[in-house]
Amino acid sequence: MPAVQHTRLGLWDLYEDTSYNHSPPREFWAVYVHAVPFVWRMVCEIVSIRQCSFLLVCYVLVLLLSSVVPAIALSYSGQLLSIVQSAVEHRSIDTRLLVSVVFGTFLSSSANHLLVFASRQISRPLQKRIKLHYSVHIFRAFVRLDVPTFHDPAVQRQLEQSFPSYQQSTMAFTTIVVILNIVTTAIQLASQFFVLVRLLRDQTDGPLLAFLCFLLAFYQRPTTHKLFLKNRVWAATTRNEDYLRSEGLKQVASNPVHRQEIVASGIAPFLLAQYRDIVTRLSTRAGDFYDVVFDDAGQGLFRLILFPELLRSLPELIFAIRAVQQPASIPLSLASLTLITQTSRSFAQTAFALVDETDSIADTLSKVVQLYEVAKIPNRVKVAPSKNAEQHDIDDPDDPLLGRPFPEDQRTLQFGISVEFRKVSFKYPGSEICALHNISFKSKRGNSVIVGNNGSGKSTILKLISRLYDPTEGQILIDGIDIKTIRLADLRRSISVLFQDYSLFPLSIKDNIGLDTFIERLPDNYDTYLDRPVQDYYSGLPEGSTNAHGLPVDYSRVREAARIQSAESGGSAGNRGVSGGQMQRIALSRTFMRSVVSEESVGLLLFDEPSASLDPAAEHDLFERLRKLRGNKTMIFSSHRFGNLTRHADLILYMDDSKVVEEGTHDQLIRKNGEYAHIWDLQARAFL
Numbered sequence: 001m002p003a004v005q006h007t008r009l010g011l012w013d014l015y016e017d018t019s020y021n022h023s024p025p026r027e028f029w030a031v032y033v034h035a036v037p038f039v040w041r042m043v044c045e046i047v048s049i050r051q052c053s054f055l056l057v058c059y060v061l062v063l064l065l066s067s068v069v070p071a072i073a074l075s076y077s078g079q080l081l082s083i084v085q086s087a088v089e090h091r092s093i094d095t096r097l098l099v100s101v102v103f104g105t106f107l108s109s110s111a112n113h114l115l116v117f118a119s120r121q122i123s124r125p126l127q128k129r130i131k132l133h134y135s136v137h138i139f140r141a142f143v144r145l146d147v148p149t150f151h152d153p154a155v156q157r158q159l160e161q162s163f164p165s166y167q168q169s170t171m172a173f174t175t176i177v178v179i180l181n182i183v184t185t186a187i188q189l190a191s192q193f194f195v196l197v198r199l200l201r202d203q204t205d206g207p208l209l210a211f212l213c214f215l216l217a218f219y220q221r222p223t224t225h226k227l228f229l230k231n232r233v234w235a236a237t238t239r240n241e242d243y244l245r246s247e248g249l250k251q252v253a254s255n256p257v258h259r260q261e262i263v264a265s266g267i268a269p270f271l272l273a274q275y276r277d278i279v280t281r282l283s284t285r286a287g288d289f290y291d292v293v294f295d296d297a298g299q300g301l302f303r304l305i306l307f308p309e310l311l312r313s314l315p316e317l318i319f320a321i322r323a324v325q326q327p328a329s330i331p332l333s334l335a336s337l338t339l340i341t342q343t344s345r346s347f348a349q350t351a352f353a354l355v356d357e358t359d360s361i362a363d364t365l366s367k368v369v370q371l372y373e374v375a376k377i378p379n380r381v382k383v384a385p386s387k388n389a390e391q392h393d394i395d396d397p398d399d400p401l402l403g404r405p406f407p408e409d410q411r412t413l414q415f416g417i418s419v420e421f422r423k424v425s426f427k428y429p430g431s432e433i434c435a436l437h438n439i440s441f442k443s444k445r446g447n448s449v450i451v452g453n454n455g456s457g458k459s460t461i462l463k464l465i466s467r468l469y470d471p472t473e474g475q476i477l478i479d480g481i482d483i484k485t486i487r488l489a490d491l492r493r494s495i496s497v498l499f500q501d502y503s504l505f506p507l508s509i510k511d512n513i514g515l516d517t518f519i520e521r522l523p524d525n526y527d528t529y530l531d532r533p534v535q536d537y538y539s540g541l542p543e544g545s546t547n548a549h550g551l552p553v554d555y556s557r558v559r560e561a562a563r564i565q566s567a568e569s570g571g572s573a574g575n576r577g578v579s580g581g582q583m584q585r586i587a588l589s590r591t592f593m594r595s596v597v598s599e600e601s602v603g604l605l606l607f608d609e610p611s612a613s614l615d616p617a618a619e620h621d622l623f624e625r626l627r628k629l630r631g632n633k634t635m636i637f638s639s640h641r642f643g644n645l646t647r648h649a650d651l652i653l654y655m656d657d658s659k660v661v662e663e664g665t666h667d668q669l670i671r672k673n674g675e676y677a678h679i680w681d682l683q684a685r686a687f688l
């Protein structure tokens, strides 16, 4: 029975599923073994990128060459010291040997510089190509997710952790570098070990010292907090009201969306007082989760800082002790002692580097695994196997051919699509409240309107028809076919929808698919960006302050030169001077364009409050256009307004509290004299 362990860390509650906790050695090796196929896949992908195989081979060669240079240099400096020692002892010098050693030292140092230069020159284009390739991989990982999956906080967190900086993702290249570093450091270590053994061959304590350095360095790894072991499953949350409020207030103060409210209501001093109060109350307890975890990990510090230092001085220490114990066994000259300590130290440093890298590779490897695993997060909205249709082998849930083709005859779409709800109930993910409760209706081809109070479930019906979510219970039929069995791409192609909470993309109006007269008045017409997807950058001096030379800081000239709009000229933050109603018209145009351009493939149009932000003339115009556009297509509206829309509707659903309470045409519902008739009466009276 898997157990969840609860720990309090400061203000935070940590919940850990202990069934994932393994002993450290198993944990350590599992990361490596699990990562092998993923790394192999990554290397294959990199090699298949244009020119990357050539660059990669050059890069590997350069690194391999660089890894043996330190041993060669070490061997030359050893020989140099021997020459000095024999010169001191015998008062003579072998000039030819000296020249060749000096020349060799010069050559090895030049080779080192040259190789460092070459590796930089090769790594830049290699890194850029790999980065471009993986930016497409990451884009796909994001764009393929459906609504409930994407909005799941756990999935959001995984995406954040796997792609902390979307544009800057150099993960794959870093992995290659880390792996190659391990290989080259191991070669360095082996070659230096060889030089060391050769140099210390005649010393009684030489091999012992070398062995000791190697062993100690290998076991001396930095400690990791157990939470950051790669296979653990945990979540941390805080319920501290003060902390939540302080974070909320910080966002209120920093997010541009709230500025208008803060200024207009003059609440800045109130917010400040509130924030100051809370921060004083929280004092040092306030902190994000990772701050608390690192405070908790403090005890590893002694081992981390003190011990490596001790280890680095170990050669000198041992030799000093040996000198006291057995003066006859230690090297006699200072030159020999220097040679031994220098070589041992260089060896130990390389060994340390190897240990550090083995630790970082575990981290890197698990990121490679994440890079591929995140791209496979299963979507919640799945195509179900249908009884009558031929099913594909469900190996790839993203296969666009999965499911039943719809419609079987494309020509039928021009006559519209029927929609039927059978005992449908629905709760939004993570919500306990029923947004729809046991709803049944049949909207035949034609024009239906869903009306009702705020929060009664109108928008939710449209979201279920477009299969953003699946019902918690019950069944939805599209032209008599279970919606879950229909091929998703076909379903989406045949439905065009305008949501109440529509969003316009941070792209040009053209890209948003726009068609309206006010666009001509915008400075760049259709090319006007609604919201700039790229931020402008400014130097750190605040506008209106004075710099160190006493000059007032004014950005207007650089702004003008760079053609950057300031907030005053109406556009650096938020949308570029487009009103709410105009935004809605752009969104409507998008829906219209889809229906006009792909007239044959769209059979169902869904409109959620399409005229909420429109002026009366624009609203009239909208319904005129809809009438012309509609032909025989099915249209389903959700609306608060009763009027022409409901009067001519083939079916009206009146909703209250997640249920359909009345159903019929306008005349039928008026005759019934229920809720619909009551509201109609209220709205009509407002015009008397």
Ligand SMILES: Nc1ncnc2c1ncn2[C@@H]1O[C@H](COP(=O)(O)OP(=O)(O)OP(=O)(O)O)[C@@H](O)[C@H]1O
Pocket (backbone or CB within 6 Å): 428, 429, 431, 433, 434, 435, 452, 453, 454, 455, 456, 457, 458, 459, 460, 461, 500, 638
């Ligand atoms: N994403 C969501 N997560 C959780 N609950 C939601 C979500 N969206 C809507 N709800 C809840 O579902 C219920 C129905 O909402 P819905 O948006 O369908 O109502 P509506 O009739 O369209 O309202 P309105 O007239 O205000 O647009 C409401 O109680 C709402 O709070």
